[in-house]
Each structure stands twice: as C-alpha cells, then as structure tokens.
Amino acid sequence: MTISITSLRKEFPVSSGVEVAVDDINMSIEEGEFISVVGPSGCGKTTTLRCIAGLETPTSGEIVIGGEDVTDIPANKRKLAMMFQNIALYPHMTVEENISYPLKIRGVSRKEQHQQAKEAAEIMQIPELLEKHPGELSGGQRQRAALARTIVQDPEAFLMDEPLSDLDAKLKVEIRKEIQRVHKRVERPTIYVTHDQEEAMTMSDRIFVLNDGQIEQRGTPDELYSEPKNVFVAGFIGNPSMNFLDGKVVDVNRDSISITVEGTQFDFPAHIVGDVSAGDEVVIGFRPEIVNVYPDTEQGDLTGDLSLVERIGDRVLATIDRPSGEVRATVSADNPLDEGEPVSFSFDYSGLHVFDRR
Template sequence: MSESDSTTADISASTDRTDDEDINVQIDGFTKVFQNQTGDDVVAVEDVNIDIRRGEFLVFVGPSGCGKTTTLRTVAGLETPTEGRIIIEDEDVTGLDPRERGIAMVFQNYALYPHMTVRKNMSFPLRIRNYPETEIDERVQEAAQLLEIADLLDRKPSQLSGGQQQRVALGRAIVREPSVFLMDEPLSNLDAKLRVQMRTELNEIHQRVGKTTIYVTHDQAEAMTLGDRVAVLNNGELQQIGKPQKLYDRPTNRFVAGFIGEPPMNFMDIDLVSSNDAFRIQRETMDLELPDDVNSELDGYASELDDVTFGVRPEDLHDASEVQTVPVTEENTFEANVKVVEPMGSDKFLTVEPFEDESEISARVSPDSGASVGDIVTLVVDMDKVHIFDEQTGDNVTKHR
C-alpha cells in the first residue's frame, strides 16, 4: 500500500478495510434499527465496517446516542444486528451467545458481588465453568499480581476504593483469558484525578496483557490518550477512524474537527476570494493568505463551493506581541477585542471577538501574553494548520494535504 493509499484508508469515514491478515474482530456491514414507542423505525447504527487488529486498543467515541454502546453490545452478543455480521477469530459469531464468543466485558457499573471477597469475585467466572481449583488459583494470583491487588484478595468490595474496585472488575475479565476485552465507559464513575491515573494504568495493563480491546467513551481526551486508533461516531454513522494524531491533524469533516481537541476548533464563516491564482480568507478586517498546499487542495473544489467555513484550533492562534514560533506578517494576522482572559499557568486562554456580529473564538496563547480584557489584540494565525470546510456538507476540503 502506498503512503497516499494508507492515508486515504486511515481517514476513511465509512469503511476501514485493509489487507492486514492479522485481524481479530470484524464488524461487517453492521446496521441496527430499533422501533420507538409509536412503532416507527429508528436507525441507531448504519453500515459500519471496521477491522480490528490483534492486540489493538480501539476506542469508540462520540456524543450520547451516537451508536457506540450499541455497537459494543452487538460485538458482545447482547444485541442482534438488523443487518451485517460480527466475526471474531475468523468465525461468524453473529448468532452465538455472549459466553460462546471468547469475549470478556467490563461495564460502567463494576457489578461486583458485595458478599464475596475479591478472590471469589475474580474466580467466579471460572468456577461456573468448572475449572479445576489449581488453575483457578493460579489465574487469580497472576491477574492480582498484574493489577497490583494481591494484598486485597481477602477484602470485600465495600472495603475498596473506586480505583481498586475497577481493578477487581478488570481482574475478573483477565482471568477468563478472552480473545477480546470489551469496555463500556469503565472509568466514568471515578473522580477526575483518579480517572487520569486509571487511564495510565489501563494503558500499562493493555501493554502487558496484549489482548485486543474495544473501549467505549464519550470523553475525547480518554479516547486520544488510550486508543491505538479512534473511531468517531455521530448519529449512528462512522465519521472517521484513524490514529489519534491523524484525527486531530486531518479531521475528515466539521463534526470530527469540533469534537476532537480541547478547547474545540474555532469555526468562522468567511469569504473565500481568488486572487492571483491563489485564495484568500476575507471578512471585515480579516484578510489572510492561504499557503500553497491549501491552495492546491482548494483548486479542485473552489468552483463547486458556495459557502465555506474557516477552521483553526485555539493553539494555532498566537499573540503577535510575544510569538516566536510563527513569523508575523500582514498576511497572517487579524485584530480582535479581548472579552475574557483565563490564566492556566502553562497557557492563557483568551476569548476574543474578531467581528462586529459579537461571535467569539478562543486563542490559547503563551502565559507571557499581556492581553487584558478590553484590549485589541493582534492574533497571528499558523496558516499551515488551518482548515476549510464545505458549509453545505461539512466536509473538510483540505484534509489530504
């Protein structure tokens, strides 16, 4: 596969087919339709195709109701697809019960038995399958050592912290030695600090265990830090799948651009004006020259674009008075009224108003910026990082550069 083909496959919105032979899980043409209370069909997920490599950590992310949990539950066998197949280890498991699929699931609710010790909670899935006692003890001890909870085996869930209960739930899944781990918002019940800690620990555990993991979250920071690849869903459709950095650098459409990144990308309605065989972004006092690679991308689209949206991330806007990484010229600067200043230690977040219609955008500038509320600040745009979106379709027409 050439570099260009690889890039195209990585940012495909509707499919993820590859020539990779070591595929552990295939979600093949998956569509799920529910009926609402009035008997009308509601499409929860539509025509999703994803190949998941062996040992990969794949994260489904998107807003509530986007179809990520429905997809995970279908892989688990808790939902039946309306159309399509689920294939695990080259076997079509679409009609099989969950226990026959070689999967283990970790839920948002840890579902620990309160009357059982940690040891008995972890060993329970093996006991109901009549594993020998010696093998049960060996697996529980190995998982407990891996998760650093060996000293907690004789405690009950009520005696554990939230993070410890999470490890026990993971341990109960690990002892089964499944082919695939499925995790549905497993950190959502933890406080913010513990969530960050457990994210790191989950990453380390995944590296040690090496099993294919499918993980569902609504938290894009969780998705970006945990996933080998991230699949972004919205309204039941796969918007984009790829490595976290590629989703950030080359979002396929406006939804992905606004969902991935914190603070989110700024969007501005502008005029795209052709001048001397190049394009400029213009609106009121803004007049920015697009770089050559963006011009090349736009060349094939410009005649078809009626309305466009200009996208730039807050960290790609700099205070002209202190920026050192980007040259300051008339072609990459504009002025804006400072409405809010938020010092964050390593950065300052500025909320500014560039146009008279009172629309506001964010800039993440150096802590050395002296901008104050009420000032007119000159902002420098890193023009190599900008995006142009078709306002009608939402497509990013500069994504391939």
C-alpha cells in the first residue's frame, strides 16, 4: 500500500476571485510510512488531506492509493480512516456502538461488530469503557475511543488532522505514543497533519513542510533539522528556533565564506544553502545551541542586552536584545548571567548556515 499524489492543486472560489489553497503538491508515501505534513495555519494542510480522503475534489492533479487512481472515487469507497481535531463521537451511542459504527454501516454482523469493537478497545486499553457514553469520558479516553474506531475500519491508510490540538500537554504526549503504537502494529501508511513541529519531529519517518500551499522541503526529521533548505524551514523546525542575522558576502569559495555582519567580518567554513556570490545580501542562521554568551562586552563577536534568562532543565535559554532583533542561546546553567546586563556572544562557526535571499 503506497499513496502517491501528483501535481495536486485546489482552488476555492472566493469573492475576490480564487484562493489557491494547494498549489502543485507532489508526495509519495511508502508502505508503512508515518508522514507528517507540517506548516503554519492556513498553509493548506487540511485541504491536502481532504483531497486525499475524497472530501474535496481537486482542481487538478492525481491521487493514487495502492496503485489505483482514486481521484474520481468518492470518499466512502477509498478505504481510509480519518481522525480529526474535533472527534465526533455520537453522544447518544455507547463507546462500543461508536467504535463499531463503521462496521454497522458496512453491514457487518452484530456478533462480528461486538468482537472487533472489543479487540480495538483492548488495543487502546479502554475495554472497561465500552458500555459508557462519550459524555462520561475524559478527553484522553474519547481520543482513545476515536482511535479504536479508526482501527476497526481496517483502513488501507490513516489520515489524521491535528488530532491532538485540543488536548493538554500531558495527554498530547500520551496519545501521541498511542498513535505511534497503533501505527507500528497495523503498519499502514499514516499521514499526520499538524502545525506543531515538535509533534512532527518526534513521530514521523518523514516530514513535508508546507508553506502557502507549496512544499518547502521534505525529508527525515534529522535532515530538516540539520540541512534546512531555506529560511522558512530553518525558522519553522526546531525549538527554540534558529536565530537569523543579515549579512553581506565579501568573498566566497568552495570551502569558506567571508561575511560582514553589522560591520564585523566573519570568516567561516562554508555551509551555503542556495546560490551565493560576493556582494550578495544573505541571511546567516544559527541555532541557539551553538551560541556562547559572555557576561561582558569584550569576549564575544557581537553584543546585546540580556533581556531574559529562563531555566530549561540543566540549561538556560538566554534572550539577547539587539537593534536588529533577538538572539537566543541555550547555555549551561553555570554561566553567570544576569538579566538586564550587557553581554557579548559568539557562535561555533562550523554550525552556521548561509541562506540566499529569495
């Protein structure tokens, strides 16, 4: 079972003309893969998923599921299970009736419905809830019931649209693990839509980063983190996010680059993304992990005012205010840093990214 999406485009008519929600998306998802589609609100994630599900008709493009072109096949014939943010469990039905509902619609015998609902409830560790009504369940239990309902459908693929966004932080992590457990067990391709890069980074085999209806980059979590292809992906993936400074290229060759930033020249090993030559305005990106902060204005390369020091585990997150914007650094908690004081900072040059300005 694989899913392949070719040149998918979806326009919506709006009063001012058309809104292009999805603009020429290509994706291919392998057998058993867990894929996340991640991007900011309004970038086209839900529309993409709804097209795959058959709930929207693409303006153009092709969707092939398990070798079959399903572009013109209605949603109920696509053998996919969907899970949404607002899980609609039917309030007047018991948990068991909710879980087995897709089987009832298919005309499966009552005995078989009961058997499968029980098995799915056991997988989700909620067998004791089968006789209860959704109103009697906690948020996490409802989510487990909803997952059980997708399991009984024995779908060819799972499609999930921000299924965790209404849960508190602790439940998020718990249900995240459940989703991964179900995925490992059934080994069906799963497309998981989220605006939360952390969810995508922790759950996925591969991630598609969407922005403004288009795919900015695709790759494994590691690839997106260590080799972002542009400023958008670099800024979106990773928490706390990458820092950026504007610079101008003085000289560039195969293995090193010289750049001036606010009057200071830096020479470092080239890690260039895109097309960069001498004289170009560029963006230098560096993650908070590679920044060193000094409690004086002399030792580092650039200066600023330490506006905030937040403890995270055995590290602190230091925010440095500068005329051109904030720089954030995660440094050892032993570092003697005081909020409100002038500081200087430098970075590990081997970890700098240079992005061309698009």
